[in-house]
Amino acid sequence: MSAHAQAPAPLTARRSEKLSGRIRVPGDKSISHRAMILGLLTVGETRVEGLLEGEDVLRTADAARALGAMVERTGPGSWRVRGVGIGGLVEPRDVLDFGNAGTGSRLMMGVVAGHPVTATFDGDASLRKRPMRRILDPLVRMGAEIVSEAEGGRCPLTIRGARETIPITYETPVPSAQIKSAVLLAGLNAPGTTTVIEREASRDHTERMLRHFGAEVAVEPAGEHGRRVTLVGQPELRPAVVVVPADPSSAAFPLVAALIAPDSDLVLEGVMINPLRSGLLTTLVEMGADITFLDRREEGGEEVADLRIRAGALRGVDVPAARAPSMIDEYPVLAVAAAFASGDTRMRGLHELRVKESDRLAAVAAGLAAAGVDSTIEADDLIVHGTGGRVRGGGTAATHLDHRIAMAFLVMGLATEKPMKVDDGTMIATSFPTFVPLMRGLGADIA
Ligand SMILES: O=C(O)C1=C[C@@H](OP(=O)(O)O)[C@@H](O)[C@H](O)C1
Numbered sequence: 494m495s496a497h498a499q500a501p502a503p504l505t506a507r508r509s510e511k512l513s514g515r516i517r518v519p520g521d522k523s524i525s526h527r528a529m530i531l532g533l534l535t536v537g538e539t540r541v542e543g544l545l546e547g548e549d550v551l552r553t554a555d556a557a558r559a560l561g562a563m564v565e566r567t568g569p570g571s572w573r574v575r576g577v578g579i580g581g582l583v584e585p586r587d588v589l590d591f592g593n594a595g596t597g598s599r600l601m602m603g604v605v606a607g608h609p610v611t612a613t614f615d616g617d618a619s620l621r622k623r624p625m626r627r628i629l630d631p632l633v634r635m636g637a638e639i640v641s642e643a644e645g646g647r648c649p650l651t652i653r654g655a656r657e658t659i660p661i662t663y664e665t666p667v668p669s670a671q672i673k674s675a676v677l678l679a680g681l682n683a684p685g686t687t688t689v690i691e692r693e694a695s696r697d698h699t700e701r702m703l704r705h706f707g708a709e710v711a712v713e714p715a716g717e718h719g720r721r722v723t724l725v726g727q728p729e730l731r732p733a734v735v736v737v738p739a740d741p742s743s744a745a746f747p748l749v750a751a752l753i754a755p756d757s758d759l760v761l762e763g764v765m766i767n768p769l770r771s772g773l774l775t776t777l778v779e780m781g782a783d784i785t786f787l788d789r790r791e792e793g794g795e796e797v798a799d800l801r802i803r804a805g806a807l808r809g810v811d812v813p814a815a816r817a818p819s820m821i822d823e824y825p826v827l828a829v830a831a832a833f834a835s836g837d838t839r840m841r842g843l844h845e846l847r848v849k850e851s852d853r854l855a856a857v858a859a860g861l862a863a864a865g866v867d868s869t870i871e872a873d874d875l876i877v878h879g880t881g882g883r884v885r886g887g888g889t890a891a892t893h894l895d896h897r898i899a900m901a902f903l904v905m906g907l908a909t910e911k912p913m914k915v916d917d918g919t920m921i922a923t924s925f926p927t928f929v930p931l932m933r934g935l936g937a938d939i940a
């Protein structure tokens with residue numbers, strides 16, 4: 494069982510000017526998890542190119558192995574998965590340890606729930622705090638049993654999968670691609686159709702990839718911002734090649750760094766610009782950021798572009814709650830950009846930030862305070878009082894096992910007057926293991 498008592502590794506970022514170069518950030522984390530999972534559920538050989546080799550995804554690969562798949566790395570970012578097919582899972586002998594990964598654990602809960610196997614899910618101290626009832630509730634309706642549960646539906650927990658999976662129609666209580674995906678993945682082994690209705694559309698990588706593997710998935714609009722996704726159960730999935738585009742949530746860090754570090758000019762290659770992931774870009778452009786979209790094209794079934802970013806003045810904006818699902822992981826680094834802007838930036842509807850790897854609302858406010866920046870939390874809104882460009886820094890941000898908090902405050906330190914420290918950079922390896930060397934290559938002083 495994991496407690497991940499790894500020694501914390503503090504990092505310090507110092508003022509750095511003229512970040513420049515051309516880089517490609519690693520593959521998208523959401524797509525990488527899903528490639529492993531659909532590989533497991535397909536008979537034959539699935540090939541993945543550009544897989545994110547971060548800790549979170551490697552845990553999902555381990556779990557796929559434990560459930561019967563042959564998973565092999567054939568080169569940098571190149572992986573081969575020989576799956577067992579829908580209905581073919583084997584019962585894992587050990588606890589499935591997902592480390593820090595919400596996505597991997599929750600999606601795999603859906604897979605297990607739809608199969609007649611029993612598995613125990615666990616992870617690190619951060620994952621053990623995250624709410625799982627939101628995933629378990631619909632899975633129980635689909636016939637799964639939760640046979641052992643920590644208080645409040647958290648990990649460690651054991652799921653006995655359905656003997657006969659029941660297709661359901663489910664409206665998600667919060668916009669969450671993880672809930673939607675868990676239900677759809679369980680529905681793969683149900684006779685008939687499984688439907689998920691979401692009031693606000695969340696990232697659609699599961700739907701897209703299911704189709705890519707040959708499943709029948711219909712997506713219709715529902716209400717003003719919502720969607721209704723219907724999957725025909727028990728499809729014959731066919732092995733596929735998955736090409737993973739660069740992760741926009743990782744790209745967000747060098748992108749904001751280039752906006753705030755004076756005289757920067759850099760290009761981020763092949764960044765996925767799926768509209769359900771691009772809320773940060775929309776917001777930064779509204780703030781006056783100098784971002785040019787070059788060579789828009791398709792890669793691996795997703796629209797991508799090379800982004801050219803040049804440093805410049807930013808102004809505060811009002812970010813509507815309806816945009817939150819399309820930039821949910823980007824608020825910590827948006828708050829950093831907002832600290833350098835002139836005027837206030839109000840980010841609305843951030844309740845989901847409280848249940849990520851850390852309470853990100855609290856962690857962001859505390860990190861900003863450590864840098865000498867004022868912010869206010871009003872119900873679910875975060876208001877960052879922009880400084881117009883001069884941020885003192887000189888403090889330490891507490892990261893609470895949260896990779897995005899660590900990277901956001903290191904980015905901040907590249908433009909503060911005094912260095913910014915983060916208490917622990919180890920979790921950066923969960924989603925962006927090459928963050929520090931890539932940033933150094935652009936001229937960032939992080940050590
Ligand atoms: O489905 C996914 O791949 C993800 C969904 C989001 O979580 P929620 O579904 O909880 O919003 C996001 O925060 C996470 O990093 C990845």
Ligand SMILES: C=C(OP(=O)(O)O)C(=O)O
Nearest residue numbers: 593594595596597822849
């Ligand atoms: C919330 C995140 O991931 P997960 O839910 O997979 O832990 C994230 O990467 O910011």
